[in-house]
Amino acid sequence: MGFSFARFSAVLVKEFIQMRRDRITFGMMIGIPIMQLFLFGFAINSDPKHxxxxxxxxxxxxxxxxxxxxxxxxxxxxxxxxxxxxxxxxxxxxxxxxxxxxxxxxxxxxxxxxxxxxxxxxxxxxxxxxxxxxxxxxxxxxxxxxxxxxxxxxxxxxAPSPAPFSVTVHKQFNPEGRTATNIVPGLLAIILSMTMVMITAVAIVRESEKGTMETLIATPVRPAEVMLGKITPYILVGYVQTLVFLLAARVIFDVPFLGSRLAFFTGFNLYIVVNLALGFLISTVTRSQMQAMQISFFTLLPTILLSGFMFPFAGMPGWAQVIGNAIPATHFLRITRKVMLKGAGLADISHDLAAIGLIMLVIVAVALKRYRQTLD
Amino acid sequence: MTADLAISVRGLTKDFGSHRVVDHFDMDVPKGAIYGFLGPNGSGKTTTIRMMCGLLTPESGTGQCLGFDIIREAQQIKEHVGYMTQKFSLYEDLTIRENLDFIARMYRMKDRSAKVSAALADLGLTNRAGQLAGTLSGGWKQRLALAAAMLHGPQLLLLDEPTAGVDPKARRDFWDEIRRLSAQGVTVLVSTHYMDEAVQCDFIAYIAYGKKLISGPAGDIPALVGLTTWRVEGPDISGLEARLRKTPGVDQVARFGAVLHVSGKDKAALAQVVATERAQGLHQWHEQAGGLEEAFIYLMAGAPDTLGNDGAAAGGA
CATH class of the missing domain: 3.40.1710.10 (abc type-2 transporter like domain)
Structure with a gap:
């Protein structure tokens, strides 16, 4: 008896029904990211004037x-x-x-x-x-x-005498030095990470906390069917978030999209999967929705501070760069900036893709090992 | 392991951390029987049931459930067993029909919608099929959970304290349903700590501290426990109760309204006490047959609850 598509789709449908009924969470998945994009996109300015x-x-x-x-x-x-x-x-x-x-x-x-x-x-x-x-x-x-x-x-x-030679600085990729041009692509990495990890972790832990996991695993359902059935709806949520985000970046913040769409799409899918896997992993080590929220939240600070989103990655000491490199957002952030602002293609982001892929393999391996079909 | 046993386990042992929850547990459940599984809270009933249907892996021990090995063939057991959890564990944010439909899909049932509709009709919930399961009353949730556990037509039902917290009328209806299923050949293993439910079972096992104290056909339990019981009525029953509790030869005094059930392990010593009391001519003494209820009160008193409630309070002597 292998993977049953019928059971997988049953879990999927159930998850969609639950998502639809939980209006607050549903609103949070779409509304909060847009709010944050507006808030941070307009509020953060690393070049203050006046x-x-x-x-x-x-x-x-x-x-x-x-x-x-x-x-x-x-x-x-x-x-x-x-x-x-x-x-x-x-x-x-x-x-x-x-x-x-x-x-x-x-x-x-x-x-x-x-x-x-x-x-x-x-x-x-x-x-x-x-x-x-x-x-x-x-x-x-x-x-x-x-x-x-x-x-x-x-x-x-x-009057001061001019220097014997002059230096011409050519500001590439963001000639006006606008903060929004830098912040907005990075913000996508942060917001996706925040919502994907937390929502997945909470959705799975909810089954254990409410006792429904016991009914679920007393049926012949397989772990892979549960895992994929629960994760797939949130992949779609990630797609919707990103679509809204790219539109807003273009129309409202005037951030260009110069590079290869295929490169972006590849990196983006990999990034969503790695975040969902991380959420799944968190769900296997926590027992309540509250704990899952807390652990997800703790992953958020390093994601913001050590990924290069807020502060230049090159400015961090070596050991901090090692930690930063283990954070998926670090690599996706580079992908979005390279592709959107610098016009990069697949070849230009191959290193970042490989890094995310590696992180994903480790997380998925640990998560699958932790998730058991029994209650022990 | 014979073919007429639905469940047969030997030496099941389970630890949670350093705490031994189930200790070398043996049990044989004949096919078609209603098997009562009794014991105080925290005695290991739920853990044992979970091991039998493959939800927990025992530390040691062997067993089969419907002919499948409980350790290696958990997947097959799940296909053929209906399991109803102690706590309501269907989805409260799904409707009644959606819950049944989901369970039907988990078992990849054919004619799914016809079977779900039939189950709804049996439950008398056809008109409320679109209602969220979380809005049902306790009794209805229990009936829905039983219907969900029975949906795929299992040969064996494992019911973990199915009637806890349900009103007496709903409990009676629930047991009518269980007897109906049993008559159709379904084997039922049901854990409970209600005496009136225990007496409805064909077989009984009593567990405390993770150890089985006694098991066998329901009618044999009083003899196995070895209690003789007398029923007493008359004036100043409270005074008599207090006096009997201090009398040697009396191991247990249980009060039922204005009636006392006086029991002892030593039949001759108890007869001596009765003779002395009778000589005063104040109370009416009758020897009591059966005595399953007294037997359980006696077992509970001997094995106080690990959580510190019931047991001792119900025991009396």
């Missing part, structure tokens, strides 16, 4: 004005007011009402004209390095451009 800035002006004149105007037009700095002394500036940095305080020293204009290279101090709140980083990096370029335009005629000699 940072509140105060100026301590001990001197003023045309040069100062030109420089402040250049800072303002760069969009990084939003001037919110003037402070009269050092303490007021420090207080504003400490209580968070300003990210930057620019200090124009006394006699600044005069010293510039005399060619004394006076110093402007930009005090920055660097407690969050990524918030201050881009603005600080942009500053010296902004200032020298502004000065080159202002210090003309007899003052030309005091």
């Amino acid at each position: 940072l509140p800035t105060l100026v301590e002006m001990a001197d003023q004149g045309p040069i100062t004005r030109a420089m402040l105007m250049a800072m303002k037009t760069s969009d990084y700095f939003a001037f919110e007011g003037i402070v009269t002394d050092r303490e007021a500036g420090d207080r504003a940095l400490r209580d968070g009402s300003a990210n930057f305080v620019a200090v124009i020293p006394p006699g600044f204009e005069r010293d510039v004209i005399r060619g004394l290279s006076p110093q402007i101090l930009l005090a920055a709140d660097a407690s969050d390095p990524s918030a201050a980083g881009n603005a600080v990096a942009a500053l010296s370029g902004i200032v020298s451009t502004a000065m080159a335009q202002t210090l003309t005629g007899p003052l030309r000699a005091t």
Whole structure:
């Protein structure tokens, strides 16, 4: 007696009926991912602009004005007011009402004209390095451009001299440096992982918790029939999520899809299966829906933090990269970014596919070993 | 292992961790019999039943169920056995018809929808077939579960405390159904801790602490336990009850309303007590035949419940 398609489809139909009746969970599977896409897609920005800035002006004149105007037009700095002394500036940095305080020293204009290279101090709140980083990096370029335009005629000699050569940076795949372009493809990996793992684990544990597993395994049904019958409906859920997601990415966030559809489809199917298998594995080691939810939730944090979704993978120490490489989302994230943004094809993602395949083999082997046809 | 036995097991042993739940258990269930499986809560009844239908693997022991080996041929046993769990374990979020249909598909039954419809008609649930199973009352859930267990026409029914928590009328109906099935040749192994259900069985086994204390045809149990029982009526029955409990030769006093059942292992010693009491002429004493109920009360008192409830309270002496 081998695999019975009739029993498999009976489990499948039952699962669909239950899914349809559990409206909240059904809504969660489709609604929450869309909500999260909108929330994170619009909310997360790794290149913050319009940072509140105060100026301590001990001197003023045309040069100062030109420089402040250049800072303002760069969009990084939003001037919110003037402070009269050092303490007021420090207080504003400490209580968070300003990210930057620019200090124009006394006699600044005069010293510039005399060619004394006076110093402007930009005090920055660097407690969050990524918030201050881009603005600080942009500053010296902004200032020298502004000065080159202002210090003309007899003052030309005091302007900063250009470097003997120039570097042209070619920003590829995301020329405008938009965060959404980076975040949205990665978000698909995270959201799929979150819903697939948790829903599968809970759906299976529910049978044990409610006692229905006992009725189920008292019938001649085979483990493979139960496993596939329970998992297949959620594969379809994954398809629906992804379809909605790709549409939203294109229409709302203007994220391109440049690469091979076949490559994406291959990686995506593999990724869904590996997540479902992980959910199945979790269900075999937990006894209640609550436990299954908790363990699924614990897999979520490393998936977000170590996969390269939030922080650059290359920046992690070697041991953390080893952990990161064991997370399926790490590889699928690379696939989505490569295919959608860089126009990659199957050959370009073969390494990532192999990695997911390997993780999947390990998980499925352990899950099948753990799942038994008896109650012991 | 003879052909007229539906179940025959020897030395079944099961541990959960370091705790021995079933200890060298033997049982023979003749085909067509209603076999009562008695014992307090936590005595190992459910575990034993699960081992018999291949849901649990014993640590040691051998056995056959409907001619199939309980360890190697669990799959075949499942095809031919109907198992009704202690707790309602059909899908509460499926309708009555969907549940029966699902079970029918699990057994790959032919004429599925006709058989499901027939089962619904037998149950008297045709009009409520579209109702969610979770909304049924306890008695109806029990009947639905029995119908589901019987749907594929099994030769052997394993019922694990099928009437726990069901009202007396529903219990009576349930047992009428079990007797009807038995008359059709279905073997029934039913675990219970209701006395009135035990007396309806052809054979009985009593288990406590995972060990079988006694088994045999229902009529032989009192003799096997070896109790003599007298029935007493008369004035100040409570005073008499208190006095008898302290009297040597009396092993057990069980009260049924205004009547006492006084039992003892030593027939002569008990007769002596009765003679002394009778001499006072206050109460009417009659020797009681059968005494299955007293036998169980005696067994329960001797083997207190592992969970610390019933047993001792029901025992009396």
